[in-house]
Structure formats: C-alpha cells, structure tokens
Amino acid sequence: MVGALNARLTHHGATDVLRAAFVAVPDIALVSSFGAESVVLLHLAAMAKRDVPVIFIDTEMLFAETLVYQQEVAERLRLRNVTIIRADDVARADPDGTLHQRDTDACCALRKTQPLQTALAPYSGWITGRKRYQSGSRATLDFFEVEAGTGRIKVNPLARWARADIVEYMDENRLPRHPLVAQGYPSIGCAPCTSPVAEGEDARAGRWRDQDKDECGIHFVNGKMVRTGAKT
Template sequence: MSSFRPKFWQIPAATEADEQRLPELAAALEGRLKEIAERFPQAVFASSLAVEDMVITDTICRLKLPLRIITLNTGKLNPETAALIAETAARYGIALEVFTPDEAAAVAFEAEFGAAAMYESVELRRRCCHIRKIEPLNRALAGAPAWLTGQRRSQSDTRSELVFEEQDAGRGIAKFNPIFDWEEADIWAYAETHDVPLNALYHQGYPSIGCEPCTRPVKEGENIRAGRWWWESKDSKECGLHK
C-alpha cells in the first residue's frame, strides 16, 4: 500500500525583498484608503475575511477611517471562518456588520434542489451563490456611496484586468480594489509584519476560502484558487459578486 501523501499549499515565508518592498506598498494602500474615505465617507468595505481583506481591515482600523466594514455569513461557512468574525471584531474593537441570507429563500432552494445542488450544474451553484452571497451583499450596499473589495489581479485569470477604481454599473456606484496590484507574497509579508488575525484554514492548505461545500485544500504548485469550485472549469469560477 502506497504511503504517498500529497504536499499541500503552505503560507509563503516573507523574503528580505518582500520585507523591503512592504513599506512602500503599505504607504500606497494607506493613501488609497484615505482617498476613498475622503471622497466617499461611509463607503462599504465588503470583507470575505480572506487574508487580503484582513490586510485592508487592519489598515482601515489603524487609520481610524470612516469606512463601514461588512461581511457575509452565508450559513455555509467553515467553523474556522465563522470564528474569525468574532475575533476580528474583538481585535479591532469594531462593530463588524454581518449580513446573512434570507432564510426562507435558502430553505426553499435546498428543499427543491437538495443541499448538494451546487455540484450538479454551474447554474444551480450560481443560484445558491445568489441567495447566500449576492442578495445579502445587495442589502449591505443599499444606499452606499461606493464599495471596496480585496481582489488582486494575480489571484486568477478572471481578475487579470483589475484596476484601482471602476464603476459598478449594476448598482450605479464606484467600486475600488485598493490592493489590485499586490502579489501574494506582499499580502503575507504584511500579515506577518502586522500580526493580522487569520483564518486557521490557511494552516491546513487552504489558500483561498469560501463556503465549506465549495472549498478544499490546494496541492503544492496548484493555482491558489484551484480549491474554489474545483469541479468547474476555470472560466466559471466566480460567484457573481464582482460581475
């Protein structure tokens, strides 16, 4: 019987070059967030609690910027992710706004299609995402002057054209990606330097974390988003939040 065990992704250790580059990147991030807060007070930062979003949260709270920080509890989160919601609020002393799905819609979907419907087709998976993520986000952004994300260009092919500021045509508001040009090594260097609270799943081979049924660990050398909706083609691997 083979004893081979695959090696899984590990948090990258910061190099000296990463640490040297960090102050300039961090200063640029501070400037971008200050600009957003000045132009759009009470703009909404939609945090997925990923390391990218924790970096932005750390910066917003350190600078005491007038930006709302919200997150979505889809009802399908890993326990480790759910635990980070409370940890983040306690660490930074903030009222982290948590939005949840419409319970009746979530129950009706599973009653009609089953709890494993997301594996049956892209259409059903996206309908699940709409109920558990997009509709709650729409409520969170109702009346917001602008919103922010933690997306980065190098995360996936579908995000390669990201810019700092864009227009959310569907909602008619500005949308910002303040770390769009950061690399993975930059994110982890910041997290280590500033002792940012992190999801415990990062230590279990999960470089990208979503809902529990739709996320798995990633083998060493795989794309960092390979564990998200792994049964689908790479071209469909978005939930629709950023469409």
Template sequence: MPQNDLTERVRALNERYRHHSATSVMHQALKDPYAGKLALVSSFGAESVVLLHMVSVLKRDTPVIFIDTELLFTETLVYQQDVAERLGLTDLRILHASQNSLWMQDPKNDLHKSDPDACCNLRKTLPLQAALHSFDGWITGRKRYQGNTRTALELFEVEEGTHRIKVNPLAHWAPEDVRTYIEENNLPRHPLVAKGYPSIGCMPCTSPVMPGENPRAGRWRDTDKTECGIHFVNGKMIRKGEHA
C-alpha cells in the same frame, strides 16, 4: 448619477491615486468626496485581515460587511469574531439570506451542487446588493495576481449594472506583499491557511490547493466557475463587453 459621470469619476480616481500605496489609496478613498460613502466588504478569509487592519487604523468606524452564507467553515466564523474583536471594529454588519428565500429556493441546502451560480446569488449577491443600497461604493480585497478575470484589475472600477464604484486597494500587490504586511503587523492568520487553503469560501465549494496551483484553484474545483457571487450581477458573471 448618470453612468458616464460615474465612469469619469472612476477614471479621475485611478489617475489621481495611480502611484499611491495601498494604505494611501485606502486612506484617501475613505475621505475623498469623489469616492463617496464606502463600506468594506470582507469574507474574513485567507488575506482579509490586511484590509481589516488598514480600516481599523485609518477609520475604525468604517462599515464592515460580512456575509454569512450559512455554508461557511466553522473556522471562518470563529476567526471573524476573533479578528473583529482584536481590531476593535465598531460597525460590523453581518448579512444572511432571508430564511424564507432559503426555504423556497434551497430547502435541502444542496443548491450548490446543481447550480453554484444560483447559490451564490441567493446566499451572497442578493443580501449584499440590499445592504449596499445606502452606499456609493465598496472596498474589496481582489488582486491582479489571483488571475482569471482579475488580471487587469484597476484600483477603482465601476460596478457593472449599478451606480456604485469598487475600490481595490491591493490590486497591484503580490503574494509576498500580503505576507509581509501580515507579519510586520503581527496579524492573526486564518487557521485554514496552514492546512492548504490560500483562498477560502463556502465549505462545500472550497478545497485545499496543491503546491504550484493558482491560489484560487480550490474554489469551485473542476468547474468553469471562477468568481464569488458578490462579483456577479443578477446571478451571472459580467465579462468585458457584456451588460446586465
């Protein structure tokens, strides 16, 4: 589809659902032809259970993509299995980087120390981009309050460098909205949340967050990196005005 047509689709979707609740945005997106065929990409992290629960209620057979970087916390892997079983997700797809790629580019499992962007590209972006070829778009859990590049986040956006859209049902939610949803639906929390991890990624690149810090301050601490590799194109961050 031409990029200008995709941009018009996203504009129309944002206009159509601008005043809808997150649950309604999710529900409508999963059946709106303008949105196309969607998958939910989930890290099974600190707040992931919200969208996973919505999907389990609205359309349980929605494809759910989980990227196992092989550098995740053990707690995340156990939580992923528990939540998927509890919610009855019927189309869970677990991705890995190819062993050949890991052997060639990160034989000592230490690429994250010298080049975290390249590590994200190898372990997250490349496997995800391959898996998304058969989809028109994907659902993310990003929110404006997470700051940095997310402060102007829309419900629907064009994924830079592709012909896909991203759906961000929780874009306008506040932290208390997340907590309330989890509590009201009696959903299990990731065990690391109680240990000071409000945002959870790979083990080597995630640290606890101190009171008063941005929730994502523990991700790639003491570097200028602010985004997960799946929101990169070809291994680099795409900022406003840049193109892949």
C-alpha cells in the same frame, strides 16, 4: 471622478487609496469574507477609519473556523461597525441545503450576491480585497471602478499587491492567520465548494474544483465581469 482618482493615485499605496476613497465616497462600506488574506485590508482600513462599515456575508455554509476567525479579527482590530448579513429566503429556495450540488451559480446568487446587493443599497461605494494576481479576470484591475448596473464606486486598494506583499504585511503587523491556511486552504469560501490545494497548484484551484467557475458572482453584472473605470 474614477478616472481622475486612478490617474492621481497611480504611484500611491493602499493607505492613500483608502483615504482618498473615504473622502470621495463618504458613504462607503468594506465587504469582507474574513478569508485567508482579508485581515490585511481590514487592518489597513481600521488604521484609516476605525468605524468604517464592514459587511460580512454569512452564507450559512461557511467553515466553522471562518466564523470564529471573523469574531477574533473584529475584536483584535477593534472594528466598531461590522454587520453580518444572511439570505432571507434560504428556507424556501434551498430547504435541504443541496442547491450547490445542482447549481453552484444559483447557490452563490441566493446566499451571497442577492443579500450583498440588498446590504449595499444604502451605500454609494464599496471596498473590496481583490488583487490582480488572483485570477485572469482581475489582471487589469484598477484602484477605482464604476460598477455597471448600480453606478456604485468599487475600490480595490490592494489591486497591485503581490502575494509576497500580503505575507510580509501580516508578518510585520503580527496579524492573525485564518486557521485553515495552515491546512492547505490558501483561498477560502463556503465549505462544500472549497477544497485543499496541492503544492504547485494555483491558490484558487480549490474553489469550485473541476468546474468552469472561479468567481462567486458578487463582482458580476448579469453573469459577466464588467468594469467601466477608465470611462468615468
């Protein structure tokens, strides 16, 4: 199914990809960080299906601006089905909130990856905002993938968008910006692990700065980025 969808939609845009996803995978959810560029995918999805389930992971280490922005965007787009999830065992596993200082991978697994996998259990697929330009590991991203280990379909409607496309879409539709973008944060995650980006730096340079890490892990299986889209 995935291979056929990618072939059929090769020359189509994000809206067509979303509509095809809603037909092919009726029980699908959209996962959003409500970060710097998230409003574009949320707006596109809301136009196609207002009641699409939206999952937002509150790691309890997010910027206050992100929490406020999440509420603003949900109200502005009239999203009818937003679920906010949190880890169940933070008090036991990270009682003093310092795990990120010792092991960022373990912190991401505790606060993001594990809660998301639990939240996605009832669904056969999920929609992401990943794009090819964001990192080398995403350079060959397809619209549709099969998630190794779970068999869920992953849909990446914005895979082929450029950064200029994102900005243009926001401008044309007068979408609200995340307030931290204007303060030098083009990519926004948890507050302790996100720093401003200097002019000329890669947009994701402020994520886990000075560490050999550029993904939180929600798109990994057993610690590795795995895609099997071309095989199904």
